[in-house]
Amino acid sequence: MLINQNTILLDTHKALRTKCEPVILPLSEEDRSILESMISYVRDSHDEEKRKTQGLRAAVGIAAPQIGITKQMIAISIEGGKGEKDLEYALVNPKIISNSVQLAYLEGGESCLSVVPDREGYVPRYARITVKGYDLLTDREVTLRLRHYPAIVFQHEIDHLSGTLYYDHIDKQNPYKPLPEDAVCLG
Numbered sequence: 001m002l003i004n005q006n007t008i009l010l011d012t013h014k015a016l017r018t019k020c021e022p023v024i025l026p027l028s029e030e031d032r033s034i035l036e037s038m039i040s041y042v043r044d045s046h047d048e049e050k051r052k053t054q055g056l057r058a059a060v061g062i063a064a065p066q067i068g069i070t071k072q073m074i075a076i077s078i079e080g081g082k083g084e085k086d087l088e089y090a091l092v093n094p095k096i097i098s099n100s101v102q103l104a105y106l107e108g109g110e111s112c113l114s115v116v117p118d119r120e121g122y123v124p125r126y127a128r129i130t131v132k133g134y135d136l137l138t139d140r141e142v143t144l145r146l147r148h149y150p151a152i153v154f155q156h157e158i159d160h161l162s163g164t165l166y167y168d169h170i171d172k173q174n175p176y177k178p179l180p181e182d183a184v185c186l187g
């Protein structure tokens with residue numbers, strides 16, 4: 001399946017507001033191949049040359065409804081720092097099973113392949129979450145404890161599976177309304 005800037009749906013499409021169906025396990029060949037295309041997109045989008053030649057927009061994650069498939073599948077690839085490996089998961093039926101009370105947010109706000117242009121404002125997220133799901137890359141059930149930036153990315157992608165977009169969380173009256181004092185601000 002070809003995924004690029006032209007095939008990714010925008011938030012005006014109803015798939016982006018649909019509650020996605022759970023995926024039946026074991027994975028069918030078709031679902032496996034869709035999810036493989038999704039993780040390839042995110043990986044390839046980190047490469048400047050591929051962005052130019054294949055028309056990709058840089059991303060750290062993508063959810064199936066963004067390509068018109070209303071099934072519970074997300075792919076995430078966050079580049080590691082020097083000497084650190086990338087954080088990569090291609091998850092089926094991901095669920096947040098616990099979260100911190102403490103919040104976290106990105107100072108510059110969030111962005112989304114399906115939202116053009118970006119919407120400004122703080123998006124409150126949980127600072128720490130535990131996610132359960134089936135990971136295609138290792139072919140097993142995983143339980144992930146995530147904090148700060150990765151936790152925000154997973155919450156953004158998992159939100160897509162219930163038809164929620166990041167700007168739904170931005171305060172309408174005051175987009176930069178201060179968060180609680182103990183919230184983690186990530187630059």
Ligand SMILES: [Zn+2]
Pocket residue numbers: 111112113114156157160
């Ligand atoms: Zn998004």
